[in-house]
Structure formats: C-alpha cells, structure tokens
Amino acid sequence: MFNHKITVIQVLPALNSGGVEKGTLEIGRYLVKQGHESIVVSAAGRLVQSLIDEGSRHIEADIGAKKLSTLKYIPWFKQLMRDIRPDIVHVRSRLPAWVVYLAWKSLPENERPRLISTFHGQHSVNRYSAIMTKSERIITVSEMMRDYILRSYPDVDPEKISVVYRGVDMTLYNPDFFPNQNWQDHWIATYPQTRNKPLLTFAGRLSRRKGIEDFIQIIAELKQSGLPVHGLIVGETSPKKKEYRQELERLIHEKQLNNDITFTGHRSDLQNIIAISKAVFSLSKEPESFGRTVTESLSLGVPVVGYSHGGVKEQLERLFPEGKIEVGNVNEAAEVTRKILTGSSVQIRRNDIFTLENMCSETLKTYRELMADKRRVVLDR
Structure with missing residues (x-):
C-alpha cells in the first residue's frame, strides 16, 4: 500500500452550492490536512475562495458546459494531466466525465493516472450516463445507489464499487449544539x-x-x-x-x-x-x-x-x-x-457512521487501494 504524498484532481461543472460541491471542498480540505495535494477543475463559483483558503488549488475551465465548444477541453485536459502528473483523477458529473475519460484514454497507459467516479444520484439510464461506469473504481453514496448501478448497468463488476456514505462534521453537528x-x-x-x-x-x-x-x-x-x-x-x-x-x-x-x-x-x-x-x-x-x-x-x-x-x-x-x-x-x-x-422516549443512536471523518478517510482509502491495484479496468462498450 502506498503511503507517500499523492496528488488528486477533482473535476465537476462548477463550485456554487449543493451536496456535490460541498463534498468536493470537504475532500480537498482533508487531503491538504493529510499532507497531499488537492486540485479542483471547474468553471468557478462562489465556493472557490473557500476552496483556496483551505489549501487546494483551483483551475478554472468550463468543462461542464453543454455546448460543442466544450470538446476543446479534451486535448486541454490531456495536457493538464501530462503537466501535473496526478495520481488520481476523480470525476463527479457526467459531461466532465466524458471530457476527462476521452482525454485519459488518449494517453499511453503508462502515463494515465488512476480514474475514479462518484455516483451522487440516479441518472437516467443511457449511454450518456454510462460514462460514470467507465472509471477504474466507482464510489457511491449509499447501498441503494450501489444496487441502482448494478441493476442499471449489469456489466459493471461489483468489485469496482465502493460505498462511501456522506458524512457530517461531528464537531459542528452534535446533541450539545444549540443556537445562541x-x-x-x-x-x-x-x-x-x-x-x-x-x-x-x-x-x-x-x-x-x-x-x-x-x-x-x-x-x-x-x-x-x-x-x-x-x-x-x-x-x-x-x-x-x-x-x-x-x-x-x-x-x-x-x-x-x-x-x-x-x-x-x-x-x-x-x-x-x-x-x-x-x-x-x-x-x-x-x-x-x-x-x-x-x-x-x-x-x-x-x-x-x-x-x-x-x-x-x-x-x-x-x-x-x-x-x-x-x-x-x-x-x-x-x-x-x-x-x-407527547414525551415518549426518543432513542437516537450516536452517529459514528455518517461522519465527515469516515467519509474522507474512506475516500482516501479508496484512492490508495486503486493506486496499489496494478490492474487496469477499461470498458470500451
């Protein structure tokens, strides 16, 4: 298992608001705190400054725009991978995934970083959405989403899928919190x-x-x-x-x-x-x-x-x-x-499952497992 510093590029359409964007920042912050290099490629947005303040690097590219000119980012991203030489590229949305995959596939195999995608939700099942299954490893946010992937794309190897639950920061979200x-x-x-x-x-x-x-x-x-x-x-x-x-x-x-x-x-x-x-x-x-x-x-x-x-x-x-x-x-x-x-006893179990620490550490573990796995899984369907 690798333990050295790694470089991760996360790719998504923009950094405005939402669960995908928040998760991207959380992973970036965690990687930096662990001594790794975090880079995010997006069309920018209101969260960019927070990302930078927390130690990540942002590269602006409108890589999720639904227009023909977005194709120019395929050779651009290919060159970016050659310049940065990341260990991991992590895609979180379908159109950026197409750009990244085509750029990644055009590299000689020995120059390719390891490629990971995250299924955040149930996309329509078609060839366009299937790009999210072409990565070497798939992260999904619940068991339900794992079942959805296997049901919708029966050719996907179940061993490719890692369930990593979303999580909250327990220093902020705990029973002792109450507004002032x-x-x-x-x-x-x-x-x-x-x-x-x-x-x-x-x-x-x-x-x-x-x-x-x-x-x-x-x-x-x-x-x-x-x-x-x-x-x-x-x-x-x-x-x-x-x-x-x-x-x-x-x-x-x-x-x-x-x-x-x-x-x-x-x-x-x-x-x-x-x-x-x-x-x-x-x-x-x-x-x-x-x-x-x-x-x-x-x-x-x-x-x-x-x-x-x-x-x-x-x-x-x-x-x-x-x-x-x-x-x-x-x-x-x-x-x-x-x-x-009416006062019936409410027994909420302590949350030690859906935590930010678990989400981030499991994501990093998935990165390291893929880096240690010498096999290359490429789907050409």
Missing part, C-alpha cells in the same frame, strides 16, 4: 407565529416529488388532535416552481392552516433551525440517494420522520429506526410524530 440567544431572539422577531410552539421542519427545495403535500396533511392531523404545532417549510422556490408554490398555499388555506405553516424560503442557517425543531421530515415519494439533512438532524439529536426507502431508510435503520414510515402512509407519520411530541 441573539439568533433565537432574531428568529422570534422574524417569525413571531412560532413562539412557544413545537416546530416541525421540512427542509428542501420545493418539488412535487418531495412529499410536501404529505407534510401539510401531517400538520393538519396533529392540529385536529389538539397539538399546537407549527410547520416550517425551509427551501427556495425556483422560478419554475411558482405555480406549485401557489398550489401548496391553496392546500394550506383549504385546511385552515394559514397560521400554522410558514414558508421561510432559502435559509443559510438551517443547522440552527433544525436544532430548535422537535422533528424533521423526509417524505420524498421517490427514493433519495442519501439525504444529508437526515444525518444532520439525527446528529444534532433531533428525531427524523422519514419514508422508508433509499438512503434515508439506511440512515434511519442505523440511527433512529422508530422514525421509519411506510412510503405515503401519512397516518403512521402523524402517529409517530405525536409520540415524539
């Missing part, structure tokens, strides 16, 4: 309707598949049973979702919940909001590849009520099985929430 008094005072001043009420939080961008209608129905059932709860829907409404937002507002009005549910829009202080909540909800109608908010909430000691499928199921099974709900069963979700609110 200034923040609490400002919250109440902004949302006085939430004062002295148990808060139930749904976090995520507004989307039909997220199960927001079910969340509204759960609030309605709890109100009917006499519990003075207040629901928070925390997430931005994209311009394309304005009509859907209006549908949700009409549903809230029909159920006479106008004073009981608040849309906060996008918030940069979600950690604080979760910490003051009595429960957090994950009700997606389709299985999520992971669901980072679930881990963050449980790590803070806040119960999660979630539909039992996908990566959310895997987290709840390990940390809070009482929160698992049959998909679409609003009555069961309301009953479990009622038990949480």
